[in-house]
Amino acid sequence: MNNIYEFLKNLKDEKRLKECQLLIVNDDKQAQEAHDIVSFLGHKPFVLADFRANFGDDLLSFSTELQDITKALSEFYSYKKQNKILIAPIRTISFPLPKAKCFDSFEINFADTIKIEELKSKLYNWGYYFVDIVTSEAEASIRGDIIDICPLGCEFGYRVSLFDDEVESIRKFDIEDQKSFKEEIESFTINPAFLALDEETYSLINEQVQTVSSDAFIKDIHSLGFWYLNDLGTYLPQEMNCFITKESLDEINEVYLFEEKRVNKDKFLSTPQIFASKNHKEIAPANIKEYINFHKDKKITVISTTEAKVKGHDLDLNDKNINYVFEPYILNLVSDDEVIISLNKEIKKRRKKKIKLVLDELQVNDYVVHEKHGIGQYKGIEPVTVMGAKRDFVIVQYAGEDKLLIPVENIDLIDRYVADGSSYATVDKLGKGSFAKLKEKVKDRLFAIANDIIKLAAARELINGIKINTDKQALIDFAKSSGFEYTKDQTRSVREIFTDLSSGRVMDRLLSGDVGFGKTEVAMNALLAVILDGKQAIFVCPTTLLATQHYHGMQKRFEPYGISMAKLDGRTTAKEKTEIKKGLASGEIKCVIGTHSLLNITANDLALVIVDEEHKFGVKQKEKLKNLREDVHIFSMSATPIPRTLNLALSKLKGMSSLLTPPTERLGVRTYVKEYSDKLIKEIILREKRRGGQLFYVHNNIASIEAKKADILEVVPNIKVEVIHSKIKPADAEKILDAFEAKEFDILLATSIVESGLHLPNANSIIIDGADRFGIADLHQLRGRVGRSNKEGFCYYVVEDKKQITSDAVKRLLALESNSYLGSGTALAHQDLEIRGGGNIIGEAQSGHIKQIGYGLYLKMLEDALASLSGDVKEENKTVDIKLAISAFISDEYIHEDRVRLELYRRLSKCQDKEAVYLIEEEMEDRFGKPDLPTKQFLELIIIKILALQKGIQTIGSYEMNITFTKSDDTKETIKSPSKDDDDIIATTLKYLRK
Numbered sequence: 001m002n003n004i005y006e007f008l009k010n011l012k013d014e015k016r017l018k019e020c021q022l023l024i025v026n027d028d029k030q031a032q033e034a035h036d037i038v039s040f041l042g043h044k045p046f047v048l049a050d051f052r053a054n055f056g057d058d059l060l061s062f063s064t065e066l067q068d069i070t071k072a073l074s075e076f077y078s079y080k081k082q083n084k085i086l087i088a089p090i091r092t093i094s095f096p097l098p099k100a101k102c103f104d105s106f107e108i109n110f111a112d113t114i115k116i117e118e119l120k121s122k123l124y125n126w127g128y129y130f131v132d133i134v135t136s137e138a139e140a141s142i143r144g145d146i147i148d149i150c151p152l153g154c155e156f157g158y159r160v161s162l163f164d165d166e167v168e169s170i171r172k173f174d175i176e177d178q179k180s181f182k183e184e185i186e187s188f189t190i191n192p193a194f195l196a197l198d199e200e201t202y203s204l205i206n207e208q209v210q211t212v213s214s215d216a217f218i219k220d221i222h223s224l225g226f227w228y229l230n231d232l233g234t235y236l237p238q239e240m241n242c243f244i245t246k247e248s249l250d251e252i253n254e255v256y257l258f259e260e261k262r263v264n265k266d267k268f269l270s271t272p273q274i275f276a277s278k279n280h281k282e283i284a285p286a287n288i289k290e291y292i293n294f295h296k297d298k299k300i301t302v303i304s305t306t307e308a309k310v311k312g313h314d315l316d317l318n319d320k321n322i323n324y325v326f327e328p329y330i331l332n333l334v335s336d337d338e339v340i341i342s343l344n345k346e347i348k349k350r351r352k353k354k355i356k357l358v359l360d361e362l363q364v365n366d367y368v369v370h371e372k373h374g375i376g377q378y379k380g381i382e383p384v385t386v387m388g389a390k391r392d393f394v395i396v397q398y399a400g401e402d403k404l405l406i407p408v409e410n411i412d413l414i415d416r417y418v419a420d421g422s423s424y425a426t427v428d429k430l431g432k433g434s435f436a437k438l439k440e441k442v443k444d445r446l447f448a449i450a451n452d453i454i455k456l457a458a459a460r461e462l463i464n465g466i467k468i469n470t471d472k473q474a475l476i477d478f479a480k481s482s483g484f485e486y487t488k489d490q491t492r493s494v495r496e497i498f499t500d501l502s503s504g505r506v507m508d509r510l511l512s513g514d515v516g517f518g519k520t521e522v523a524m525n526a527l528l529a530v531i532l533d534g535k536q537a538i539f540v541c542p543t544t545l546l547a548t549q550h551y552h553g554m555q556k557r558f559e560p561y562g563i564s565m566a567k568l569d570g571r572t573t574a575k576e577k578t579e580i581k582k583g584l585a586s587g588e589i590k591c592v593i594g595t596h597s598l599l600n601i602t603a604n605d606l607a608l609v610i611v612d613e614e615h616k617f618g619v620k621q622k623e624k625l626k627n628l629r630e631d632v633h634i635f636s637m638s639a640t641p642i643p644r645t646l647n648l649a650l651s652k653l654k655g656m657s658s659l660l661t662p663p664t665e666r667l668g669v670r671t672y673v674k675e676y677s678d679k680l681i682k683e684i685i686l687r688e689k690r691r692g693g694q695l696f697y698v699h700n701n702i703a704s705i706e707a708k709k710a711d712i713l714e715v716v717p718n719i720k721v722e723v724i725h726s727k728i729k730p731a732d733a734e735k736i737l738d739a740f741e742a743k744e745f746d747i748l749l750a751t752s753i754v755e756s757g758l759h760l761p762n763a764n765s766i767i768i769d770g771a772d773r774f775g776i777a778d779l780h781q782l783r784g785r786v787g788r789s790n791k792e793g794f795c796y797y798v799v800e801d802k803k804q805i806t807s808d809a810v811k812r813l814l815a816l817e818s819n820s821y822l823g824s825g826t827a828l829a830h831q832d833l834e835i836r837g838g839g840n841i842i843g844e845a846q847s848g849h850i851k852q853i854g855y856g857l858y859l860k861m862l863e864d865a866l867a868s869l870s871g872d873v874k875e876e877n878k879t880v881d882i883k884l885a886i887s888a889f890i891s892d893e894y895i896h897e898d899r900v901r902l903e904l905y906r907r908l909s910k911c912q913d914k915e916a917v918y919l920i921e922e923e924m925e926d927r928f929g930k931p932d933l934p935t936k937q938f939l940e941l942i943i944i945k946i947l948a949l950q951k952g953i954q955t956i957g958s959y960e961m962n963i964t965f966t967k968s969d970d971t972k973e974t975i976k977s978p979s980k981d982d983d984d985i986i987a988t989t990l991k992y993l994r995k
Helices: 002-013 026-038 059-078 114-124 200-212 219-230 246-252 265-269 286-293 306-313 408-413 436-459 475-480 489-502 517-534 544-561 575-587 595-602 617-625 644-651 680-692 700-716 730-740 776-783 809-820 824-842 844-853 853-869 898-909 914-929 933-950 981-992
Strands: 021-024 045-046 084-089 106-109 139-143 146-150 156-163 167-175 180-184 187-190 240-244 298-303 323-325 338-342 367-370 373-388 389-397 401-405 414-417 510-511 536-538 565-568 591-595 605-611 633-638 654-660 671-674 693-699 719-726 747-750 765-767 793-799 879-881 952-961 960-966 972-976
Touching: 002 021, 002 026, 021 026, 026 045, 045 059, 045 644, 045 680, 059 084, 059 219, 084 793, 106 167, 114 139, 114 146, 114 246, 139 367, 146 914, 167 475, 187 286, 200 219, 286 338, 298 306, 298 693, 306 338, 367 960, 373 401, 373 436, 373 898, 389 408, 401 408, 408 414, 408 933, 414 853, 436 489, 436 844, 436 853, 475 517, 489 510, 489 517, 489 633, 489 654, 510 517, 517 536, 517 605, 517 654, 536 595, 544 565, 544 591, 544 730, 565 575, 654 879, 680 693, 680 700, 680 765, 680 793, 700 747, 719 730, 765 776, 776 793, 844 853, 879 933, 898 914, 898 933, 914 933, 933 952, 933 981, 960 981, 972 981
Parallel strands: 021 084, 021 240, 045 084, 298 323, 298 338, 510 633, 510 654, 536 591, 536 605, 565 591, 605 633, 671 793, 693 747, 693 765, 719 747, 765 793, 879 952
Antiparallel strands: 106 187, 139 146, 146 156, 156 167, 167 180, 367 373, 367 414, 373 389, 389 401, 952 960, 960 972
């Protein structure tokens, strides 16, 4: 920072700052520093993203950086004033970048005439993706007379409604929930998502990328186009007056792309350098007021975003000796004649919002569970004509090729089958009644479990808990000493725990959050609070490896407090165990971290038991921990989120906290989809080895895993590989994991057993063999094994032969690669995890029952059991069988995409009142235009269903003009319609139900 500031300030003083058109820096961090300095000195900065690809790489996994580069260059070229500086990291500037002529824009205005095919062609040539639903920038969707576009650089989309070919209205819409804003706007601008190419240029580049030698999974302009700009690209250091930081010059030798692209390396070396600063030094004063007083004879500048921050540091806003600059810059420097201090903290990169809208990803042949008939296979939605009327039915196939046709208005009766990662299930026999018996058996077991949970909670509620004083300065200082800023979720969770500990009641709290989201940091706050209050605590982990990890981490964090700690696990010698148990019993040892060996200890003054990865302990083990002392506080942690509904049911019985936000310093995982080749595997392994890292290799077949090890060793002979899978003894598996953490070998070849639990920050590449055979949730989980430190993680989804895999598998894999599958990929992965999270509460002993009926139904029944025993009795779900001779379905002409129709069918089937249906109808009209006749009639059919349920009607049927209603007591009533036309049948039915 100091050398950039001094250099640019000297240029400014000499009135030569305009000569610096391009400033080359080392990386993203230095680019941000340069941005603040350039802004502070009165110039306009434009920052390029740090683009760390190698020439020829598949660029789908770099799509975010490329979009950022496109945005920045477009803004830079269109900015017409002279005081502009382009700031570029060295890796980015080492490639030819698009020229000014590649950037253009056009407007869509109210009352414009739009030719749909021309607009489609232009957006396609400009690099926009056409999708079902627009949920991120650079996406477009054209549905009849509704056009949705999210231009590059926008946080919301624009919805254009046409009347014939004229723009009738333009409104912004929220890309999270798809709802339009009320206010109409006059116009909006569309910039290129890649480059403003005409059809001919686009075709030329696309043709060229088809012919090049590349291991890109799909060869197109999105994955390879940037490498073949030809005369559209230029090497910017040759075009502009450029200056380079000394650190960037040092980096040049590592950028081997210079040779590969035959770029003139000497051009860089002859560029004026920014040498180490002579006068300015970077500072980080602890007490800003004192520091300013000490340097009061110098020119002092204080930078802050608000006046409140200035007052918070006890500085006088009216002090004439201080120049206040109210901007978001971060600049902390001192020299012989000036001091610049920023009160601002670093603002982390804005993370993409989580998509609220979860599209239904039910695929043909997926297993589903019907509440009454059990597990079957979903075979799609098919139109069926009954008595001359067309309706849509969900087809579910059962054993012996039997098929169940479910009217789409009752699609809420089926759920996706999820059971502990199983992709296979045993389908039930239709109509045998065996599933009903099985459900009854599971229900009895669930009532017993729910009863135990409630009894235990009630008993603990009557006990006075150990009151802990959490109002200590040391606890505030501990949080500050973590070296990072807590996320809001962490801060809230710590506050909730402290409230429990100091309340005088017994704490029983569960903290759920993804691995790496900072659960252990939260737990350490609870440990410290208890120990500083003179009590004892134990920390229980499911494996020796985790216990060792936690022990070393906590020793380091608790060192300033002089806490006596010990580790007790399967590796502890008999002599050490005796010493530790004696220390606990006497009160000399305040904290012990260990495995289930801790289940049989006696402590002098135990106040807190923390259970890590609590879903890996059975119910009995957890109860044994609670029985160590009846008034002990229990704090459990789980890496799987708890379903919202179960969370509500359980929150009456125990405290629930969640960590939903990842730590700000965590980098994303760079994802690639590749076709298998020995050359590829060798390159991946050696690339990770070059940066001193280790790899996971996932091969999900125990029978052939040893053969896979031989293949790897043949490709890379000097590499060390160890194998781990479920048939290896737990003690041996722990030794292997210990050795992997100690960096004794390079590759851990494993089945999907590595999907959760381990924190191995030095393993930052993962190869997933046969990725097309995994579900999207599993792929997302496996990817989460890497990128768990401040090092960038790499994930490679590898398939044997891309010609042999289904188009759906290709779509899912490419979606994960570019991280832009409408947000539904990660949302669904989260959904599956939520379901599993609920199962984890009950313990692994229940896995047999879960496998028989699926997690979803199992949890629904558990929630009902808990609610029933808590006195919150829910009505049993009732259904109505509608056999009206009307054509009612969401037509594929109105909504083309099957999965969007499926999602709407599911949402409408779950509506319990008319208002909910009208809200969805309003949303459909907003998103897709006015419903056509069959769609409108389907919406009326849902209203009929809701009204019929409210009146206790079981069946509604029609024949010719007669409409018959059968009530729950089997009484019937028949009324006559004016005609057998659909509209008359619907109007007459509604009139009767509204009486």
